[in-house]
Amino acid sequence: MRSHTLHTVLLVSVFSFIDPYLQGQESSGPASPTNLSASDHPWDHGEKIDIQWDDIEKNEQDKVQSYSIYSSRSANPDSFIFVGTIDADISKYTIEKLDRKYSYYFKIIAIDKSGNVSEPAVTLSAISPTRQWFDGRRFPLFIITLIFCGSVVYWIYQARTGIPLKIRKIAGLEAVDEAVGRATEMGRPILFIPGIQDMNEIQTIAGITVLSRVAKVAAEYDAKVEVPTSRSLVMTAARETVQASFLTAGRPESYNQDLVYYVTDEQFGYVAYVQGMMVREKPAACFYMGAFFAESLILAETGNTIGAIQVAGTAMPAQLPFFVAACDYTLIGEEFFAASAYLSGEPDQLGSLKGQDIGKIIVAAGIIIGVTLLTIGTIAGPESGFGSSLIDAAEYLKSVILT
Amino acid sequence: MNRETLISVSLLAVGAIFIIGRVLFSEYGMGKAYVQAVEVRSSGSEEDLSWTKYESTTQRKYHEAVKKDPDQNDYQFSLSRTLGIWVAALFTLFILSFLYKDNPLYKIAESVVVGVSAAYWMVVGFWTTIVPNLLGKLSPGWIKSWAMPGLDTEAELLYLVPLVMGVMLLWRLAPQGTWISRWPLAFIIGTTAGIRLIGFLHADFLGQIRNTIMSLIVITPETGFDLWESVKNIIIVIGVLSSIVYFFFSIEHKGYVGKTAKLGIWFLMITFGAAFGYTVMGRIALLAIRIEFLLNDWLWLIDPSNIRI
Amino acid sequence: MKRNVPLFITALGGFTLIIAYFIPATQGWGEVAAIWFDILASIAFILGGGNLLKIHLKKVSDKSAGWAYSAITLAAFLTTLFVGLGKVGVNPNPQYPEYSLSGHYREIGSPFWWLYEYAFKPLTATMFAMLAFYISSAAFRAFRAKNLEAILLLGTAFIILLGRTFAGVYLTAWFPDWMSGLKIENLTVFIMSVFNTAGNRAIMIGIALGVASTSLKVLLGVDRSYLGSGED
């Protein structure tokens, strides 16, 4: 559909170009645009060029309806290709998707209401786009990243200096020790599933961190932790982690690497195996910590059937309802990422949570400011100067700062 | 023999008798597959090479062709695909049998699916990643000479880096110096953290703030004040803000904060309920297609697409 | 050294990619890293596959309980691997008939295709279909109106379940026009586009913050459990 409009515009402009000649008239079209100049678009990847020309006089404005813009890699008048059309009240344009390897000429033509065209204005010298060392569009993102990372680092540092941080409780985290303890009492194993995604998923990494804590408690209690994985790399990382936990707990001799093993990459092959294994070995505690998809409910329901304590944590919004419905405790989204900080018991890790709260304040502030601007602007009405400037400010916030 | 075993054995017996009866005594039987022979001519070489390809066809077409010309060879009965349908049907039943209880048949299906799927993904990884993206980048001429004659790229020596890291990763299997495998692991985790940190801040964090900035009062040029749209926007803004309060870690959920967090939980619960409702749909459709397979392709009890006589 | 070098590699890799995101010339590095990751994950199949072989071979040779199932797994694994890697029974690409391995590894009619079509596909799809059963038992057990939260959860699920079928539409079809907003199909859309949108947005924002902060902890070396003990 888009290309249709483009085609039509192209056709219109071609016809309007031919039209005066067809009628055998001298061009009686509008005056040619003046002072056309081209310059590199700043802060970009080196594929855009800005062109601009003089604003036309007010009385001329009625005459000119639009401008058609063309570009070419050579000065030859036949080689220009159509780029786009803009309204007459604008006098600048950014040409996109150019190639740094070439230099370009630009041409614009003014068109009036009845389709008459002006003499073309052409740039005098060729220009090629240059690539800058910083992407200007991402500058606000850069600042926000700095603020966010800075506040996390700041609070970690604060925590290290010994300032006590108040952090609210998360139900479910206390359950970890309880679950491990119960498994020991019953003499049954603990099942830990670090999700079914690979190491290129942060949730898997967060899951492995929780595993290190679970494995450490299990080593202290001398309980068995079984970790079937759905990815080879996760198996590798989980083995490192569990081994380290057993070492920290002072029982390196009880570490058995065969309890951390690879099953298959296939989601449902994996879950077919785990489901069967759960029914046969009846683990007393099941932990599901990582990225989950449809298998979440198969795991949680089977775990429920065998009467295991189940603690789940994931940031997959679609699977949260099933864990909430079928598990004893569920860490929802951000809580799951916070779990590793809580469980580590190290104060500097808690500092990062405080940093995250700064992020939430940014969110709330951004939303409240933006919504207020827009609402007052709408009430004042976009026709009034006050209203329109508020709306413009909100639009600036949305389209420049928050992109 | 206890009650459960008795039930399962008698169910199996009834099923088996029904199927044997259907295979032997019904006019067309059941669970058969037919193919159509199609000749493939090679276009790329001077020699005139050709071979036969077999495409699945329907029982109806087969019988129509046989009726027309009993000696025809285009449409054939396919033993391998018939066997396939039976294997697939039995595997389907084996998996479903787990719902009753764990049993040897399920264990067989489980063992097969683990073996086949593990190897399946390895084969896919080899032909779609290792060959084109690693070997094809390092030595395109060699890959072109045996595996991908259509390949048209130049060698990129940069891909030696993943190759070397891959070797380091495999060093775990060596008797000594297995610590070296932590280096590629560290690289993977570091790059993942970098990509995700910035990616999530950009796409989800900024993006969702941007989407939530909207006017609480909606006035359209045509109809003026739009109450309904305004209410919608107000609910969304309140919902987002209160749910974010729920996630606050450094403030205890007491007083006003507690009340707002409570509101946030309500929003989350409605969200979860909606997701649950939607998901139920999908899951039932999945079961439906398996049962259709059993009734249609295997047992030939139903024929919704009208492909059989 | 054994511990510090990996930490350094993690930090270097991560921060480089963060900075690269802001520099026009290097914005593609993230994709390159993703391709490299795929390569590494594919190479790592050797570790996973080796582990699988080891476990099951051990079970078979020990004749430990259930060793026959291990033998089935081994047979299935090795057969699939052999016919897949060797492109057994695959015809060449008609454009390049002189290259015997130029055909597609999963060409229809080949043994690898057969294993996919008649083993992989029915087994995984049926496993997925089991969810229809589990979802019903979970609904029966967990959806009880214990408190307001639970009521909201099950109430919403209830409306959506009704609204997505013919029955729901039929039940509320008699509503007069001024109540059309309460017709179940409209109510469904309202819940989805308002409450669900708000809740999901908050979850997404929270997750983004959690991901960013976890990533940062990994890069700074605050969280390094994945690197093991540092001993050989």
Add this chain to the structure above:
Amino acid sequence: MYEFLKDLDKRWIFLLMFLCVTIPIYVIAKTGKSFPEVPTVLSEAVFQAVEDLGQGDPVLLSFDFDPASEGELGPMATAFVRHCAEKKVKMYFMALWPVGPQMIDDAIAKVIHSDFPSLVYGEDYVNLGFKPGNEGVIKVIVTDMRELYTTDDIGTSINDIPMMKNIHSVQDFDLVINVSAGYAGTKEWVQYGSTPYPDKIKIVAGCTGVQAPLLYPYIPNQLPGLLGAIKGAAEYEKLVIDKYGGNDPDPKYLEAKRRMGPQLVAHLLIILLIILANYIYFVEKKSGVSV
């Protein structure tokens, strides 16, 4: 009844569910009758997006699902291909999921080979196959298709495929149709396709029930139309059949509609289960059993 329900063996529920799905399938297949469908706004938006295309317009169809989700998405894929074939647009198939190409083959065999045999491979439709890299693939091909796609699915060079001549990036397509079962899928297409190029890339999608709630935040700006699960498929199917099906439509194009039958009965079963569960709960509460 309370006594029976209180300690109800799960397996009775399983059996009920099995019957609630099997019996309607059998009855609907035997009688040929099913429930009517009323298309919703979002399905109509999808239909209209395809309807607005002209003959020969290039359309990218990304089939990002696997056999496990075929029950939900297969009918959508069939309906999309049928609609595109009726509109005589050029179809470019691709997949972000490793088993996606099989899904593409299935749809091509089912619709194009059997009902539109005049369409020529390489001129009217092409299967570009699977590329690993998830959203990375999208990020690259939105600006440069050839960087990743040098051959089609079976290894033929892109340069030998006539219909690839004018295609340089995703922006050259008039519409992107995505059928998706999860990651990578519609969300990634929206994030990296239509979000950065709002004027150049238009996406409509069909997705599983699980994903649908997560996609609502993107409607309608980034995602004008969405088919949610089997119901979305059934609605779209109806729209396509009403316009192109004739009086006696081939039953294979009514798959989703048939599947809405078991859907209805099973939904009612779950609703009944929820009601029963709460009945037990309140009886227990009244009699003072600790819960």
